Amino acid sequence: MQSSASYTIGIDFGSDSVRALLVDTRTGEEAATGVAYYPRWKEGAYCDAANNRFRQHPLDYTESMTRAVRDALAEAPAGAGDRVVALAVDTTGSTPVAVDASGTPLALLPEFAENPNAMFILWKDHTALEEAAEINRACRAAETDYSIYEGGIYSSEWFWAKLLHVLREDQAVADAAHSWVEHCDWVPFLLSGGDDVAKMKRSRCAAGHKALWHPEWGGLPPESFLTGLDSRLAGLRDRLFTETYTSDEVAGALAADWAERLGLPAGIPVSVGAFDAHMGAVGGEIRPFYLSKVMGTSTCDILVAPQDAVSAGQSVRGICGQVDGSVIPGMLGLEAGQSAFGDVFAWFARLVAWPLENILATSDAIDAATRDRLIADTRSAIIPKLSDAAAALPISTDVLALDWFNGRRTPDADQALKGAITGLNLGSDAPRVFRALVEATCFGARRIVERFIEEGIPVEGLIGLGGVAKKSPFVMQTMADVMNRPIQVARSEQTCALGAAMFAAVSAGVYPDVSAAMAKMGGGFDAEYAPDADRAAVYEGLYQRYLELGEQVERITHGRREDAAPAQPHERAMPEGAIK
Template structure:
């Protein structure tokens, strides 16, 4: 190729859209970008042309993922003006655990006409929380049996993960479970469509599949949950490939979709937040990354293993080879803000935003920005989508205290922003209490554009908050992994050093606001423990009333 530049493509499959970037292998410069919204979005109310869905369901349409390959990748190449001959690799990341039941050849069960109206035949999105009762039974049995893998997940398995979702399928629609030859993570399914070869990424298997020390939970454990659940193990077969590995070469069919050359290196699939660590240059031990989007993931590497209560997983080599990768997070952040604007904001505020030619979000930020800490008299719990860390309970729900007749919409807005920052601090404190170094904190994702939110996070966390200078950091992280899969770099840390994004800015905590937030955070923790650790079961009882008999 001589001195011609080389490029890689990274594709990030999010909750509502897919994003593709074309990146220069030499320095990580983003040469082209395209975004394609999913036509079907998130299926929470009913199946396409099908029956309604029960509460707490969240499904996706696999055709939306293929549309991203057909639309966003060629558009990004056109935006970059890059010759496909100069593209040496492509890699993808996706939300996790987003689980597809498929035939042996990878066909999603929801594509079969006879199963199209069966909800369990569809891919369960990460935020499908209807398997909480299955997760509760998994946790109780694991505790009773003293399963050695349980502390690696903070002592609790989440309803968002593979085992709870698969158990729900078996119990509620055993015919679908029997028809499924495979249960596959979305990222791995997309990679198979790209290269024609089935692989399993070691990261998702470790964090969402409970695979530790070379094996999944035992057949004996699975049979104790359900006499036929040990059949899940055969449905998880497939070559396990470490992060940054090469899954295969692009097929002729996939080359036709994407506009790339057949044989182009295809990287193994990955979890969205995990590849973002490479984009943020946060793979070294002690460099914590907060990926702020519809939900939040907090990722940090460490040299050794420690028990961290409420962690979503500690996996050897799960984020970066040779290091223990720790993941925790919050089930709702951007989703909470969108809920408030879409469902609870008075019409007058939306009208005012239109007159000012601004968004309701920016209007609320401007009205709330100058409030002294605590002046609104409110305190909220950020559990509108349940709690991921440190309680791992998706039957919890949001709480708002302190309302008076003088409370204004901007007061509630700021209280919700603060609640998500308090939730993040709860997670960071859990790592620190367990002896895991958190030397610096970097933020990435769409919510970093909210300057008020970033200021609140810095003040609440009491530490500098660095912001990644990338519009599509997860897609950039996937591109970095593509460069490793293509052989341009020997490993992910080396590629991250060369191709990772710079810092856009750093938010420094204000000493006075930090002290004020310390006092408010103490009240949050008291509220957190009362509602989340057995002080009252009212949130669970309310959820049961809302959901109805099961």
């Protein structure tokens, strides 16, 4: 390792903003951070929440990334920018976009600048429900089930469903789209001056978990399967990719123009990209059979296992995929998650804030400056105050909620499902309902753990990462009580960006592999929540009622929409000794 200080930069693209983290490769010290929010997204541009459409303009990414990196370097030690030896990027996913042959997103072309279909389709966009249902039917009817290593159920949140929906909806985009790329693949390609999409290095993480890629059938599903879905897919496979790469590999060298824009040395390695939770698991020092929970607007739950821990051909049903090297090269990465977590709390905060936005905002009883400050202060205090009030309440056996407000990701992806709240009466106030929503998200998290165990994958511990894990003791204690397991919380507030910085250090040759980078650059843990035995006993009964409520909602939903019903996972007895 180098004797003088060197730095890497991890760039983490979230749903609302991008973070740039400057990390000392010798110690893992987080030397500086820059955060920039997406301006168009913040204004709600190109989105239609009522119809589950969430799109992001590529300029939001490039402009915000530039500001975040520049801001981080401005607060860094003198000369630190000159000692940056590599950078890496993580993004949300699946967040694909249509591109031309040069790899340029269509929204960056004048004729498509305001067309949402030419923009990145954010992970939580659910406009492709019908296409996902068709893909599931096709996979079940095919001689080879191409969804088997993605949990056996394909989601509307993923690559093929989204692009097929856009190709059907927008002929102009369909005609102009030479290929499609994930956000985590496009940014490294852009930064390294790529101008031929055929030469783009594609992420193993993104391809394996979201695009039905697997070595068993030679990469992507065959042309016959794709054209059987829709003739519009004819020829696209050849314009996509065959090979994929893990994130310890170099995607390219930082181009001179981007080096100047960002204030970094030209020619430094840019790592192959990956999804945020997968790099976040590395930043949170994941270890085999520990479930790493990145807890933000949604959750993404990551587990790694040695290759020999899962027998050849074994598939873990109902999760979001199992991919060799998607987290740590040389190990199997398994992904699960919840489509809404923090978003559930944010929804309730918006609900109770309705009078602020629609009554107080138009009142002339006070001056405009005081009114605006009062609205802003109240809005920011809603969730903390609700958390304090809910924490002071006893566990209610009356109010019960279901967390599927944005559909269900795991187990058994089904984005047609909806949330529910039951047991309300005239005494059900906001803190009681909020507590039920928190409990529901924790029940959903427990169901994920149980699915891994049912499928023969032990869960030996839990690691909490992300904004909710760091900022909400109430949620974390409830999680520990519902799970009846202790939960460690990673010290870093920026584990996704930290994980990216670790991958950058490997691609620069500072460390020989990811495990060595984690050992030297990891920040450890600064909190642990232990379950309370009395509360855990009460939650055991409530959890069973949660499962019953879920069954009722599924029956109601699919009584209306039989075509959307997912394939049901096979029954499998829980192995002895699976809980360790």
